[in-house]
Amino acid sequence: MKEQDGDLGFVKGDILNIIEMKGDWWIGENDKGERGNVPANLLQKYNKYITIQKDDAEEEEEEEEEEAGDGDTYPRKKRHGKALWGSIKKAVTETTVSDVLHAMGAVPSGFRMSTLSKYFNESDTYRMINYLNPKLSVSNLMYKDLFFDPLTSKIRPRKVKIERIVTLVSCQQIPHPGSGIKLLSRHVRICLFDGQNILSNIHTVKVSDKNLEERTWLFSTRIFERMNISEHGETFIRTNSIVDNIGILFELGISYIREERPDVTHTFHFKRMKINDRKTSTEQKDEFSCGWVHLPLLDQDGTFVANRTFNLYVNGGTPYEKGVEVDPSISRRTSTNAFVSLISGNKQPRLVVRISLPKTEQKAQLDSLPDILVGNVALLPFYSYFRQIMADVLLRDRIDLDSTELVHSPLLANFPNVADQPDLMKVLRDAWIERLKTVERSQKPSFFSSYSRLRDEEFMKNLFKQVFMESVYPVVHTVLLPKYKTGDTDTEQKRHEQICHFDQIKRDRKSALAALLSSEMVFTPFNIKEVSFNVVGAHCMLKHTHTASVEG
Known part of the structure; x- marks a missing residue:
């Protein structure tokens, strides 16, 4: 069931994860990582224990059998054997995968x-x-x-x-x-x-x-x-x-997948037995x-x-x-x-x-970053460029610093979301290295003249924005790119295929714009959030950076 673009198709019996609930249309996600709008009136809360609860209810009806003897004043209740098995079955169901694998000695x-x-x-x-x-201050004014x-x-x-x-x-x-x-x-x-x-x-x-x-x-x-x-x-x-x-x-x-026991088959051929020890995956x-x-x-x-x-x-x-x-x-x-x-x-x-301790060059880049951050040293220049551009857009170039209107900046809107996705950051780094090979030496930052250094730094920041928009931005908004999930090798492989597909189209047509307009690429419906930065968004509020206790 899918009436228009942006809707998420589903059929009766599908299990969806609700991401956001607003009005009559909610944003849901299926088991493939696809997201879209779903009508709230066609959904009901999923109870994964419904089968167990139903079986227990039936067993409770069977277990109450009254037996009255010749001289008994009060009838006795006989507990059926299924009732005992029901509690064991529920305990087994609630056992974690970790407990099972430990018990197996795996x-x-x-x-x-x-x-x-x-x-x-x-x-x-x-x-x-x-x-x-x-992050905004406590007063939310700066x-x-x-x-x-x-x-x-x-x-x-x-x-x-x-x-x-x-x-x-x-x-x-x-x-x-x-x-x-x-x-x-x-x-x-x-x-x-x-x-x-x-x-x-x-x-x-x-x-x-x-x-x-x-x-x-x-x-x-x-x-x-x-x-x-x-x-x-x-x-x-x-x-x-x-x-x-x-x-x-x-x-x-470690990321792992469970395998079933080997399938043992006996084939008699010339008085010899052949054993097939192939293992089948449980997909768990x-x-x-x-x-x-x-x-x-x-x-x-x-x-x-x-x-x-x-x-x-x-x-x-x-x-x-x-x-x-x-x-x-x-x-x-x-x-x-x-x-x-x-x-x-x-x-x-x-x-x-x-x-x-960081080296001198690393120290200069680290000082442009937020107060708390952990990241890849090889990507440090890109984090630094992003923060410098952010200061330009939000503090230097804005006419009204007190305004809370959306700021047009696809880089600010998209870069933080992909900053810890290594496959997309590799795309950005590879494209950046290739672009730097075409830059003349006179345009690169120089430390001999303050005026020249300032001029060249502006050139490099604009070049960084251009490279990001041509390499990463189109891939992020393709329909078939699964949501990033660390440790999931299947998702990583699917993402790799989509990234390579776009890169191949771009190289064949010799232009990122031509790849964007290609009929071979299918993109998600346009949303204003793709190209605008919210100065009072959820990730800018100080209260959003809470800590969490590690569960035992």
């Missing part, structure tokens, strides 16, 4: 369902869109973290108390899941954490080694053309929050945490850690659990035998990470 007992993956995918609270956008310096005609630098470069070196002795689990990808999620609350956005780094059987995870720190952005192991952190026990939370994770996908590490950013004497390499033991369970080992079969407890203790320690899961 994963070590210290593995848990990923905590940071759930937070990242369920809302925008811990994504860059909620941190790159400027921005608290975005200022323009008229003397330099640039954004005013924001100095913070903690600013570090975090380099993932390796993860060692990470247990491999057992039979029934097929690994799809491995990664490390990073955020600021105080032991109870998440204090920043969540950033993800993928393992560069493609051999999924290795117990050692390796990361790439080299920056080069056509690099895989998601596998870059250098991360920057910024924060002005100095709370007790503030540090960096590392969550080691999820993400496990292989452990976590909380690295405090303050030493015991109160100084901030810097220029040090840490070799840290990985804890099992969730960040809320204490004293859980990843794999209890290899105990971390010390032994009286020094050799046994040494061997046991070498088998423990560990994370090797290096904390260092």
Whole structure:
């Protein structure tokens, strides 16, 4: 059922996730990630336990059988066997996937369902869109973290108390899941954490080694053309929050798909038996945490850690659990035998990470960013360009700074939403590198003349806007591009196909505009939000940046 563009087609029995409820038409999303308008009068709340509840109701009617003996004054109620099975069935149904896999021995007992993956995918609270956008002050009359310096005609630098470069070196002795689990990808999620609350956005780094059987995870720190952005192991952190026990939370994770037992068939041919050991997929996908590490950013004497390499033991369970080992079969407890203790320690899961101060060039770019942010070092120039352009649009070029009217700027409206989507940021970076090859040396920023530097910086900012509009903006609004979901390899593959499809059309027609007008591309219905920035939007309100406790 789909009457016009913008509607979401569905049939009776479909299960939709309601994104927004306004009036008689709501915005829904189906299991394929497609969104659109749906009539509210044709929907009813979905109860996933309806089958169990119906079965229990029927069983309650059967279990009340009255049996009165010859001398009985009161009838006795006989409880049917189905009633006992009903409570067991409900308990089994409510058992989590993690419990089932632990019971099967498919994963070590210290593995848990990923905590940071759930937070990242369920809302925008811990994504860059909620941190790159400027925040209004308590009075809502001005921005608290975005200022323009008229003397330099640039954004005013924001100095913070903690600013570090975090380099993932390796993860060692990470247990491999057992039979029934097929690994799809491995990664490390990073955020600021105080032991109870998440204090920043969540950033993800993928393992560069493609051999999924290795117990050692390796990361790439080299920056080069056509690099895989998601596998870059250098991360920057910024924060002005100095709370007790503030540090960096590392969550080691794997994406997986469950497999059924091998199908064993017997074929007799020339008196020999043939065994077919093909495994069939259950299509049940999820993400496990292989452990976590909380690295405090303050030493015991109160100084901030810097220029040090840490070799840290990985804890099992969730960040809320204490004293859980990843794999209890290899105990971390010390032994009286020094050799046994040494061997046991070498088998423990560990994370090797290096904390260092930013370089001079990185420092200048970091100072243009918000007070709290965690991100990819390879993408640092793009975040800096975005913030500088934001200061120009909102503070320098606006006629009425007190006006709350929408500001026309497709870059401000779209960049924060794609800033932590590595596939689209790779598209932007590749297009930017190719465009820079055509720029004359005289147009690039020079440090010999202040006038020349200012002129060239304006040129580079305009070039950045142009590259973004030609490379990323069209792809974001294609109909067939699935919503980004970290850890979902199928979604990543579908997104990759759509990105390559648009890139191929653009190269064949030798123009981004020609690709936009191509009949081979189908775009979502135009919405004013695509090209306008709301100065009092939800992500600009200070109250939107709350913290959340990690669930146990």
